[in-house]
Amino acid sequence: MLEIEDLHSYYGLSHILQGISMVVPPGRVIALLGRNGMGKTTLVRSIMGLRPPEIRQGRIRYNGHDLVGRPPHEISRLGISLIPQGRRVFPSLTVEENLRIAWRPPRDGQREAWTVERVYELFPRLAERRSQRAKTLSGGEQQMLAIGRALMGNPDLLLLDEPSEGLAPLLVQLLRDQLLALKGTGLAMLLVEQNVGLAMALADEVYLLEKGMIVYHGTPSDLQSRPELMGRYLGLSK
Ligand SMILES: Nc1ncnc2c1ncn2[C@@H]1O[C@H](COP(=O)(O)OP(=O)(O)OP(=O)(O)O)[C@@H](O)[C@H]1O
Numbered sequence: 001m002l003e004i005e006d007l008h009s010y011y012g013l014s015h016i017l018q019g020i021s022m023v024v025p026p027g028r029v030i031a032l033l034g035r036n037g038m039g040k041t042t043l044v045r046s047i048m049g050l051r052p053p054e055i056r057q058g059r060i061r062y063n064g065h066d067l068v069g070r071p072p073h074e075i076s077r078l079g080i081s082l083i084p085q086g087r088r089v090f091p092s093l094t095v096e097e098n099l100r101i102a103w104r105p106p107r108d109g110q111r112e113a114w115t116v117e118r119v120y121e122l123f124p125r126l127a128e129r130r131s132q133r134a135k136t137l138s139g140g141e142q143q144m145l146a147i148g149r150a151l152m153g154n155p156d157l158l159l160l161d162e163p164s165e166g167l168a169p170l171l172v173q174l175l176r177d178q179l180l181a182l183k184g185t186g187l188a189m190l191l192v193e194q195n196v197g198l199a200m201a202l203a204d205e206v207y208l209l210e211k212g213m214i215v216y217h218g219t220p221s222d223l224q225s226r227p228e229l230m231g232r233y234l235g236l237s238k
């Protein structure tokens with residue numbers, strides 16, 4: 001369980017996250033929605049221990065461990081993986097090399113460990129391209145590889161920063177099915193999105209972020225019944 005309490009993060013003097021509190025329970029998918037520049041990436045970087053930003057106030061706990069002040073490699077060892085915005089993969093390594101170097105043993109035997117073959121079952125396109133260098137993959141394929149790399153770390157919690165960004169509608173549908181399959185394995189996810197449809201299809205709970213503050217928390221169906229919120233905070237008209 002990830003618990004964030006009254007988190008304040010800064011870039012220099014800019015006070016970006018202004019008292020965020022949220023919970024990601026085990027095995028649940030929590031969506032974080034908000035427009036450009038509202039602080040979504042700042043939040044996932046804060047969780048993952050990446051600097052900048054600088055955390056000046058608040059607590060982040062994961063399964064009882066305090067995360068604030070820990071370096072990213074320790075946080076990933078506790079079972080959290082980030083798929084950063086813009087899908088970073090190693091461009092000159094092949095698909096298979098990218099996957100193999102990301103492997104970490106699972107922390108306990110509760111779930112089946114991820115292997116290269118299991119990632120290929122989830123993403124058959126990667127299997128066909130296993131010897132291809134990552135930089136020659138399409139955008140959608142690179143996103144699959146970025147997710148595959150995160151899975152190879154055998155996380156319990158996946159942080160996904162706008163995985164659908166830049167994908168054509170058909171690929172977004174494919175991504176949704178793949179993420180639903182992952183949800184079925186009991187993996188918890190914090191899904192940062194601007195694609196409201198994708199978030200609604202996957203999430204158990206939704207948070208809306210506006211200028212570094214949580215302005216709404218509820219279920220997808222509750223949010224969908226409140227077009228005024230969707231209009232005000234997501235720029236969607238109904
Ligand atoms: N390294 C940085 N230094 C200074 N300011 C930054 C830095 N990174 C982000 N910011 C600012 O912090 C604010 C929040 O940015 P953030 O990247 O968290 O937004 P976001 O919600 O992820 O937006 P997007 O949807 O465009 O990715 C923005 O005003 C941005 O300009």
Ligand SMILES: [Mg+2]
Pocket residue numbers: 040041042085161
């Ligand atoms: Mg962002």
